[in-house]
């Protein structure tokens with residue numbers, strides 16, 4: 443679904459895909475998950491998350507920051523249309539009037555993967571200056587799950603204090619830190635480990651997730 447012309451309600455209605463709930467009124471609402479991709483290194487985490495969320499019963503709403511578009515291209519060679527094709531709904535980053543800008547729109551939760559220090563700081567400060575930040579703020583105020591895969595190293599005291607503030611507000615701080623007990627064979631094994639933990643945190647575990655079971 444394309445929201446590239448937010449000014450035209452008619453066009454929006456005509457072009458939007460019909461949610462499952464409208465096709466079959468008796469069916470349960472899909473779990474709507476907002477995925478934000480920002481300009482921290484590790485675009486692959488966001489892309490893998492999109493791939494693992496793509497399943498029946500889950501509706502993916504995608505937001506990519508300008509810097510996120512840049513890092514996705516640099517790190518993976520993919521472009522914005524490639525990402526959008528992996529989501530059910532996508533929005534321009536500046537469309538602060540989109541439905542996910544309102545708490546009245548039911549959403550299961552939101553993951554920012556990867557989450558830059560800039561976006562982390564803006565969320566902590568309540569700066570809803572773009573749709574990604576507004577959606578994160580709404581997620582917190584509605585007491586829904588907000589999972590931040592913050593990627594930076596090393597961290598100064600300001601970064602650490604900001605993470606504490608966000609944890610106090612209810613956000614889940616989930617930096618993509620790899621584990622090695624499952625004997626990863628390649629980079630994607632490491633990526634999958636972090637993404638699977640995030641899916642657990644989201645309450646939408648991957649059916650094929652590998653788990654520690656000695």
Ligand SMILES: Cc1cc2nc3c(=O)[nH]c(=O)nc-3n(C[C@H](O)[C@H](O)[C@H](O)COP(=O)(O)O)c2cc1C
Pocket residue numbers: 479480481482483484507508509510512513516557558559560561562593594
């Ligand atoms: C190649 C590249 C890698 C970057 N890696 C990081 C990073 O790991 N963490 C981070 O916080 N910022 C990183 N940045 C800087 C952010 O992209 C920059 O702060 C940007 O303003 C973030 O904007 P956004 O939060 O709207 O995406 C990186 C930038 C580039 C070009």
